[in-house]
Amino acid sequence: MSRDSCGRICCRGLYSCYWKHPSERKRKCSCCWFGLVTVVSLLSLCWMYVCLTTFNDREDVNWKAFSILRRWVNWFLVLIILSALLTVYFLLLLAFALFQLALKEPLDLHCLHKAFLFVGVVFMALGATGISILWKVEWHTVLLSLQATAPFLQMGGVGALTLVSWVVFRGFHRARRTVSKIFVMAVFLGVSVAIFLSPLLIQSPCLMEPKQRLPPKPNLIGHRGAPMLAPENTLMSFQRSTECGVIAFETDVQLSKDGIPFLMHDHNSHFLIRTTDVLQKFPGKDFSHSTNLTWDELKRLNAGDWFLTNDPFGSVSQLSEQEKETAGNQTIPSLLQLLNLSRTHNISVIFDLKNHLEINDTLNTAKTILKSEIPQDLILWLPSRHREDVRKIAPQFKQVYDRVSEMDRDGGDHLNLKYSELRAAEIRSLRNRNVSVNLWVVNERWLFSLAWCSGASSVTTNACPLLKDMTSPDWTMETRTYMIIWITVDLGSLLIMFSLFIFQWWCYGHSEGKGKQRKEVSVWNRRELSPFL
Structure with missing residues (x-):
């Protein structure tokens, strides 16, 4: 060149x-x-x-x-x-x-x-x-x-x-x-x-290992519904999650000023600001706690426009015009509304209780569930505070734990942990004990594949439309084949590197030999021509 x-x-x-x-x-x-x-x-x-x-x-x-x-x-x-x-x-x-x-x-x-x-x-x-x-x-x-x-x-x-x-x-x-x-x-x-x-x-x-069977596909739990398809923690979101075949709705429950349990994740200083138009509806009001507003005031808030505006998962373009209109008109649902939907579809409910420091808030939520006449075995009770008090008034709730030690102490058989807190061997050991292991929040195929290979019972996910269509993990391989x-x-x-090394050595030696030969010829020429110079 x-x-x-x-x-x-x-x-x-x-x-x-x-x-x-x-x-x-x-x-x-x-x-x-x-x-x-x-x-x-x-x-x-x-x-x-x-x-x-x-x-x-x-x-x-x-x-x-x-x-x-x-x-x-x-x-x-x-x-x-x-x-x-x-x-x-x-x-x-x-x-x-x-x-x-x-x-x-x-x-x-x-x-x-x-x-x-x-x-x-x-x-x-x-x-x-x-x-x-x-x-x-x-x-x-x-x-x-x-x-x-x-x-x-x-x-x-x-x-x-x-x-x-x-x-x-x-x-x-x-x-x-x-x-x-x-x-x-x-x-x-x-x-x-x-x-x-x-x-x-x-x-x-x-x-x-050879002859080792692939565990069954983990069931799906809709994290705040199906937040890729509809605004999180709205009835539309939970309805869309039923299309994915979820076995449970995962949500977050808070209590209003007049003691009505409703669905909302953000709390404390972030309460309502991200997912509603509360700043426009109630300018200048304190939004640091759920009890700052009554249920009647909460029902007036729009809980869907933010989804269309912010497009948090880049999925709004996939919705039809009718779906966008429905999403834009969503409001904050009460816990009772979700329980009615759950009973209709025979789908369980698991939730975090944000206002669970006071025992009255915990018992108020439990009594609301009992009044809904939903079958008690559809309730996966996760809050750890005042668990014994809840067990007394609702003995058929399925108690779910976020620590293995606490579950073993109470003789429980439902575990709910972040996906990175358990190794595959630990999951297999728990499953051999007939413990149901749910991992949260699993959204990517590679992570769902690992949970599947590990034997997880279920995963909480934002991406139920993606995971529901998976028929097998992204890859499985026998150890012997991989070796x-x-x-x-x-x-x-x-072999290739050895060949390259030999070739480079040969080329370098050949070029050095030519260089020495040219140098010797040059010296000889100078000696021969020196009498004439």
Whole structure:
């Protein structure tokens, strides 16, 4: 390829901003900057992976931001977009650097790229720090996701390592100092061993032993109904969830000023602001607690327009015009209305009780349920406070626990936990004891697949339209089959890398031999011609 070919000019210009000719000045630490580009590119891939695996809990981030800023914006989507742009930018920069090496162009990184590298490192550091401080539980989600992706990440890593080996071996053969050769090869061998042998550490419930049967598909529980199809905690939302075949409605119950239980998740200083038009209907009024408004005042609020305006799940465009009109006219339902719907469809109800500090609030809610004449075994009683008092007046309620120790103490058999709080082996052990295990909140296919392989009884989900159509986990594989694939891929990579090393060694030795021959010819010519000069 000529020195001024299109490929050289593009790589040179995009990497160093020298379009016509390479810089005559030798930049300091050019190899160090290349190393930094490589490291930051790998870190950006890791950060993008973290963002994608925590996408299941994106509403937690958005709600946290709303609690601080009092404005609903899909902040997690903004984070995903910025992370994707930075990742693509760094990977392209690394690709141009590799092309520079292949074309034997100087690695002359422009100062603007250096500034963006610094910005990217700061952005990822702030993101990781924010997760560690405000959202620490998500690191468990990242580790859990490796059970679903590690087998495929390992194969991808082997492929990437095989491609990079060409550049590594080239650098090894060109290195003049023995110390440099040893350092390059030691680092490469260390990384290779880690990637090749990483399957020894991979554990996944979807890697099954021969003759091990796949557990039944977990049942679905509608988290505040079907919030992707209708405004959360409205009758329309719960009605739409019945189309997904849910076995239970999950909701949140609060008590009005006059003691009427109604459905609403947000409480305390965020009460009603996110999902209703309370600021327009009652300007200047205190909304710090559910008892600030009577049931008659609550019934006047619109609980659906926010869904059409904010489109929290990006699903409004999928609704028909009639469905949009229905959604826009939703109001806050009472607990009694939900119980009537539940009784009609023979669907259970599980709920959190936000105002459960006072025993009167707890007993008032329990008595409202009893007055509805719904079968008691359809009620999954979750609130832990005053559980014994509720058990006395409603002995047939199914008691659901959020701690294994408390469940074992009471001799219960229903458990409701966040999906990251139990390992697959623990779920299997509980299921062998005939304990019903529900995991919340599971929205992504990979996470639902893990819950399925682990043997969870049910999952609470926002995404019932997505999960109801799954007929099997995303993947299952016998452990023996995976071992065969793993060893075959590793051996194939080793064979290719060995061939590349030998080829590079032969090319380098051949070029060195030609160089020495040219040098000897030049010396001989000078000696022969010296009498005439």
